[in-house]
Amino acid sequence: MESERIILALAALAQPTRLDCFRLLVKHEPDGLPAGEIAAALAVPHNTMSAHLAVLARAGLVRSRRESRSIIYRADLAVLQQMTLFLLKDCCGGRPEVCAPVIDSLTPCCPPAKEKRRVRSRV
Amino acid sequence: MESERIILALAALAQPTRLDCFRLLVKHEPDGLPAGEIAAALAVPHNTMSAHLAVLARAGLVRSRRESRSIIYRADLAVLQQMTLFLLKDCCGGRPEVCAPVIDSLTPCCPPAKEKRRVRSRV
DNA sequence: TCCATATGTCCAGACTTATCGACATATTGG
DNA sequence: CCAATATGTCGATAAGTCTGGACATATGGA
Numbered sequence: 038m039e040s041e042r043i044i045l046a047l048a049a050l051a052q053p054t055r056l057d058c059f060r061l062l063v064k065h066e067p068d069g070l071p072a073g074e075i076a077a078a079l080a081v082p083h084n085t086m087s088a089h090l091a092v093l094a095r096a097g098l099v100r101s102r103r104e105s106r107s108i109i110y111r112a113d114l115a116v117l118q119q120m121t122l123f124l125l126k127d128c129c130g131g132r133p134e135v136c137a138p139v140i141d142s143l144t145p146c147c148p149p150a151k152e153k154r155r156v157r158s159r160v
Numbered sequence: 161m162e163s164e165r166i167i168l169a170l171a172a173l174a175q176p177t178r179l180d181c182f183r184l185l186v187k188h189e190p191d192g193l194p195a196g197e198i199a200a201a202l203a204v205p206h207n208t209m210s211a212h213l214a215v216l217a218r219a220g221l222v223r224s225r226r227e228s229r230s231i232i233y234r235a236d237l238a239v240l241q242q243m244t245l246f247l248l249k250d251c252c253g254g255r256p257e258v259c260a261p262v263i264d265s266l267t268p269c270c271p272p273a274k275e276k277r278r279v280r281s282r283v
Numbered sequence: 284t285c286c287a288t289a290t291g292t293c294c295a296g297a298c299t300t301a302t303c304g305a306c307a308t309a310t311t312g313g
Numbered sequence: 314c315c316a317a318t319a320t321g322t323c324g325a326t327a328a329g330t331c332t333g334g335a336c337a338t339a340t341g342g343a
Contacts, residue, residue, distance in 0.1 A: 044174050051170035056163060085332055087291055106289050106340050121244050208302055210321055229310050229319050
């Protein structure tokens with residue numbers, strides 16, 4: 038079942054430290070952050086942070102690469118995308134009118150991203 | 161912190177029975193389902209289901225109304241909307257190009273969202 | 284090689300969650 | 314009022330998660 042992966046991602050984010058960690062990494066998206074800086078920024082012991090990072094990695098929400106002595110973590114938005122898509126896909130089971138407002142409220146979040154289609158001024 | 165509500169919703173959905181339950185209720189969106197039918201549909205003892213429904217309700221993901229002997233549950237998409245918005249809002253912290261693909265991939269899910277309020281394709 | 288730095292792993296105790304039998308509550312009909 | 318139905322609550326056990334001290338591994342420099 039595909040939902041197992043979704044549950045893994047939901048459970049990974051359903052924890053304060055991990056949610057903060059993920060958000061922090063998203064904020065540093067192109068570059069990423071070394072594990073030590075993440076632990077310091079969130080005021081969490083390094084081993085605790087390490088365990089949380091492992092959970093996030095297992096859920097596919099973050100990726101890591103070694104860089105000299107540090108290990109740099111980056112957020113991976115693909116799973117988040119799948120998760121959102123999964124939850125909204127279900128809501129669209131034949132009834133687009135149900136989730137249309139959700140999509141609608143989401144769109145103004147990234148207005149300048151689209152060029153082919155104009156975003157209505159609904160803010 | 162607003163994230164507490166988000167975590168409550170994430171944790172509520174991060175459990176197979178509850179995720180299935182929520183999806184089931186979304187599928188029956190306008191009408192809802194009585195607790196007994198939910199338990200039967202998911203092959204879960206009624207008291208176990210009752211506990212799960214309480215968790216979903218506490219997270220604001222479902223609402224209930226009494227109808228004679230039955231209690232009808234309905235999915236409430238508002239929290240789901242806030243959750244998605246919250247996760248994507250963070251990803252838009254100054255860099256719309258990061259989450260634009262996510263929004264992009266979501267849009268085809270509900271194409272009629274282009275229309276302002278005239279969604280009326282009755283099934 | 285030895286040491287300092289950066290991170291990961293192991294483990295065990297504290298805490299939280301899931302499950303279901305038994306009982307309680309609410310509604311309807313006889 | 315009593316019985317049947319529908320659902321909720323309690324309590325105890327089992328299972329899972331969070332946390333941080335102690336130890337292990339990997340990298341780079343002296």
